[in-house]
Amino acid sequence: MSDRSTPPRPNLAMRRATRALKTLGFWALVVFVVLFSVFPFYYAILTSLESGSALFEVNYLPTSLDVSNYVSVLTKGPFPLNFLNSVLVAVAVVAISLFLAVTAAFALSRVRFRGRGLLLLTILSVSMFPQIAVLAGLFEMVRAFDLYNSLGSLILSYMIFTLPFTVWVLTTFMRDMPAELEEAAIVDGATPFQIVWKVFLPLLWPAMVTTGLLAFIQAWNEFLFALTFVASNETRTVPVAIAMLSGSSGQEVPWGEIMAASVVVTAPLVVMVLVFQRKIVAGLTAGGVKG
Template identity: 40%
Template sequence: MAAGKLTSKQRVAWTFLTIGVLLYALFPVASIFVTSFKTQADLGSNQFWPTTWTWDNYEMIFVGGAQELFLTALRNSIGITLIATAVAVVLSTLCAYAIARLNFPGKRIILGTALAVSIFPVISVVTPLFNLWRTIGLYDTWLGLIIPYLSLTLPISIWTLSAFFRQIPWELEQAALVDGATQWQAFRKAIVPLAAPGVFTTAIIAFFIAWNDFVYGISLTSTEAARPVPAALAFFTGASQFEEPTGAISAAAIVVTIPVVVLVLLFQRQIVSGLTQGAVKG
């Protein structure tokens, strides 16, 4: 058997293993999807499939009683996430370039600190941040969420881009400088275009992290002025006090998952390319 070539039994084993992992990972999503089409009567039963498929839950979040809560939260999520992603990409690009290209004391400490921040428990930061934001007037504002989101997105962005910048030949920038370009022109016209796959990958990852945040969204907001969708789902109510909002919550969860799925399907090659190129030491 040639090196690296799988036998028939190994292919079958890997196929069953892959199918098992996919079923394990996708079953919760399938359950939420099915629940979003259930009637209130079906929600109380133990059946997986609804006896009657209905769009009532989607109508509730778009034109019904949960319309204002959901659509406002959706607008907040889109705006806050896009701004946080854009700021994180710009700052991490500049920081990663400096770390990859320049020799200065403390470079490893910066990378280590970024990694430490990324693994620091978010819940331990919420209380002091809550008190600080109330004092300086950032509580329940877009800016009050964008700044904490940067603490989530910047570390992974810096690590991803710094690894990617190391793969770009240093001679290209030197050639641009010899031709009369300034340091900024060489960076903008020679380095950034080559780093586009890594920058794009970083933007996608940062978007996912900010889009899915719940802890900051629920702790640093009190009204619909800045509350994002993950936090707003906790405030869904049924048509009456005796009615569970499970169907409406499931419908809203499916809606906010669609952008993530669409982005991955459309740009999966760019994402894989950016991650693999940044992971290979050239």
């Protein structure tokens, strides 16, 4: 192949044609990638705006703008409550993990002590735990503390994946900061807590936003614990509520409403992703942990 790729006198027209073909192929690939990523969500929006028999005719472009699915999802049933529950749980989980992680990350990245590597390794391996491995033990604990069927059970259990993740990412961010930052503060007699609070925190905001966002998405999307520790319709979070949405007769699946609920749940995340995409990519690659 390679010996033919540099003929002595390439025909100019030929070369132009191949270049045009290459560009065309490249853009075809780009279009395919975008369609592949976006189409299912687009189709969910289409479906959510249809009702009655229109629902059961396949179409690729919007044909109706019927908001009745949204109205019924947002007014009938516990869905608004479920949404509120999800917001509450995710915000609490993010706040607690960030608070615990900032100081821990300082200790792990700026202070040298014996066993630090092992400690980091342990924290990393906790984030690799299969959730199912702690499910039985957590279930016992949740019942023992009388947290069953309460949001507290979720805030507690979500720490298992948000905390290692935030500690890990913040440690990577803090490690790369120059030592001079601290030295001046140490000379001025600042305590380690003041160093974290006054020196690092103001510089860490971008990293905190990224990490908090990723932890928020993880908590928002979690399913297994939410399915196990919460039993009543009013206390559920949205992923479980959407998984459980089914028709009254049990035979007719309310696809329009399911898609409307799905769009409502996903829209905030999609907006976040579009706004913060650079930060998210940076956080994902720094954490390198999981989706």
